[in-house]
Structure formats: C-alpha cells, structure tokens
Amino acid sequence: MALCQDDFGKLVGRVAVLRMAFGCPDTVPQAADWVRLGALTTKAIDYSMNTISSDADDSKGLVENVVTNMDLTISGEGEWRKRAKVTEIGPVKMSKYIFTEVQAQRQPGLWVRFDFLGADEGTYIQGYFNATSWSSDFGSSDFATYSGEWKVADADSVTFVDGSDIPVASVTVTPATSTGAAASTVQLTANVLPADATDKTGVWTTSDATKATVSSTGLVTRVATGSATITFTTNDGAKTATSAITITA
Structure with a gap:
C-alpha cells in the first residue's frame, strides 16, 4: 500500500543532516539559527567510547570491558562551491571563522546538530563543540573538497532528542x-x-x-x-x- 504511515525501510546516508549555529555555549540556538554546513558528501558521528579491560580469571575466558567515558565526535566531508547558499555556512566562512578564533587565542567553538533522520523526524544530537580538524583538497582534475571534525567543548550543552519521545506540556x-x-x-x-x-x-x-x-x-x-x-x-x-x-x- 502506498503512502503508509509507518515505513520500516532501510535508510541511506542522505537522510542525515549536519547543521551548525554560531553563538555561545550558554544560549541554545533558536530553530531559525540552524543552517547546513554545505554540500556534504559524508556525515558521521562517532561516540569513541573509552574502555578499561579486566583480565580477572572469573570471566570464563572472555575479556570484560567497562566504558569510562565518550570522546563524542561529529565529522563531515563536502565539496566546495564558488559561493555558499544563503541556507549554508559554507567552507569559506567556516575556514575564516576557525582561523580568526585560533589567531585571537580563542576556542573555535560553535553549536553542532546532527539530525539522524532528516528535518522532519525530530531525532538528533546537539551541543556546543570545538572544531578540532579542518582541511581542504584542491585537485587539478577533480572537485575541490573539504573535511572537518568537531568534538564536545561543553558537556552540559549536549543533548540527545528522540523524535518518538512525547514531551511534557x-x-x-x-x-x-x-x-x-x-x-x-x-x-x-x-x-x-x-x-x-x-x-x-x-x-x-x-x-x-x-x-x-x-x-x-x-x-x-x-x-x-x-x-x-x-x-x-x-x-x-x-x-x-x-x-x-x-x-x-
């Protein structure tokens, strides 16, 4: 049956959206403040959980692990345009922002939001992150590309919102x-x-x-x-x- 309310089909990477907003960690951006980074080819989120392992002899031959913390990382790769769209930050603005902040001896922080299921599903993780990696590649016979990586700058700002949750009114x-x-x-x-x-x-x-x-x-x-x-x-x-x-x- 077409137009089914419940779709249990497989997802593809295109449904994920990487959005950002400039501001300070003590003020959560409004809905209108969030814009896409740019024309991305990949978006990724890595919990990077750190663990310690037990070698005790009561584990029946299986090494036991304990998660101690997470090094939450959001990253993305994209292609340069001559000009960024008005609905994007774009690589030029991001490049200048990171350079200016570091040169001024400030942390290159901004709000980052990773939508897992696109704009309408409401499942996302967001928080105040630092740009910890940024690079571009300008091949002579290929599209110019850029890539970036953002890690948590303010742990208190990070939240995970599940679109299936029913909020308190x-x-x-x-x-x-x-x-x-x-x-x-x-x-x-x-x-x-x-x-x-x-x-x-x-x-x-x-x-x-x-x-x-x-x-x-x-x-x-x-x-x-x-x-x-x-x-x-x-x-x-x-x-x-x-x-x-x-x-x-």
Whole structure:
C-alpha cells in the first residue's frame, strides 16, 4: 500500500543532516539559527567510547570491558562551491571563522546538530563543540573538497532528542494548598500532562526548609509555624507547579 504511515525501510546516508549555529555555549540556538554546513558528501558521528579491560580469571575466558567515558565526535566531508547558499555556512566562512578564533587565542567553538533522520523526524544530537580538524583538497582534475571534525567543548550543552519521545506540556500539584500543625505531614502529587509523556520525573523543592521540608516523593513535613511554597520541576522541559503550605501552632 502506498503512502503508509509507518515505513520500516532501510535508510541511506542522505537522510542525515549536519547543521551548525554560531553563538555561545550558554544560549541554545533558536530553530531559525540552524543552517547546513554545505554540500556534504559524508556525515558521521562517532561516540569513541573509552574502555578499561579486566583480565580477572572469573570471566570464563572472555575479556570484560567497562566504558569510562565518550570522546563524542561529529565529522563531515563536502565539496566546495564558488559561493555558499544563503541556507549554508559554507567552507569559506567556516575556514575564516576557525582561523580568526585560533589567531585571537580563542576556542573555535560553535553549536553542532546532527539530525539522524532528516528535518522532519525530530531525532538528533546537539551541543556546543570545538572544531578540532579542518582541511581542504584542491585537485587539478577533480572537485575541490573539504573535511572537518568537531568534538564536545561543553558537556552540559549536549543533548540527545528522540523524535518518538512525547514531551511534557504542563504540570500541576495537588493539593494546591494545605494547612496543618507542626510535625504533621501531607502527600503532594505531581500531575504531568500529557498523560503519556515519556519522562514524568522531576524534583521537589521547598522555599523555606525551616518551615516545611519535602522528600523526593513529594511528602511534606511541617516544621514550624509559618508558611512555605513547595515546587515540583519536571526534568523534561523544566515545567513547574507549586503548593502553598501553611503551618499552624
């Protein structure tokens, strides 16, 4: 049947897209800021996991390995055009940017985004990377080519977004208000929407621990006369909701 909603066919390299955006690591680019690098012939992502191996004699003859970290690397190769399109960075601008940053004794950093399934699927990895390799080849009887490599510059900026994930839209806390004497408790519940959101986890915090404390499960213990605000913040999307707690004598 044509135009099937679910396509389980094989993928080819053309579906991957390498995008970049100039900026600082503390500000995630807006959707309009991302542009393609250029006319690429290959795009690659390498987790480059570092491991240590165990030689203990309890492994039944199999060497056991432990992953310690990853040297995440994104790379690409492309062909020069006389002029880059307005929707591209292009090799000239990239070459100048890297040269200028290094000459000024700055890190040649920029935002890099690797779309695994093209523009519409929503599965990608992005973060703030440093350009760690850049070269061009101008053969006399072939297309002029360039290649680059980018490695993580700011680990906190790197995220992996799965297009099949359902994001959190909002959250509420019940009860929204609660009054009781010191030493009493009340169980708060975080209601995350939509109901089928992939990640419903979050963190409970209190505005004043001398008045009321809250556990990781939302159990509030009233401590002393006064009031406090208990906040739940979702891990996905940082959505927040509060409950006003009053403590009587």
